Amino acid sequence: MGELPAWLLRHQVLVEPFEGEGPFGPEYGEQVTESAFVDDKRRLVRDAEGAEVVSETTVYMRLDATCPTGSRVTVNGRVTYAITASRRDGGGLPTPDHLEVALQ
Template sequence: MGAIPDWLLRHQVLIEPLTGEGPFGPEYGEQTLVRCFVDAKRRLVRDAEGAEVISETTIFMPLDTTCPAGSRVVIGDRASTVITAARRDGGGLPTPDHLEVVLQ
């Protein structure tokens, strides 16, 4: 199957990828408009440190998207922070390869 099919990418979000920490807090890269699938469902997840946090939204986007934990994502008029990002790569198996991003 390869990449996630285009017909599943029904939504668009703006991503500002986290590039590092500066003297005044987090620094972000250039905003990028990305086609994706948005699943607005509340669920309990673990962050990078292992703490349990509530996620309001999960986004599924193309595998080559740059969106590390801590990045800022804008959906409509709401900005959120990425809790975790997981690459879902089937390694050649017939699965929809994608990046799964969990938002606060």
């Protein structure tokens, strides 16, 4: 199967990849528009420190998209931040490979 089918990626999200902390706070890379499937559903996820936090939206993008934890993401006009980013790669198995990003 490989990548998520293009017909599923009906939404556009703006991603500013998190690059680290600078002297004046978080620093982000250049804004990139990514095709995605957006699922607005509230769920509990664990952040990088292991704490349970509420995710309001999950975004599914192409596997080669860049959206590390902490990235600033604009979806449906709302600016939010990536809590987790999980690569779902079947390693050649017939699965829909993708990047799953839980947003605040």
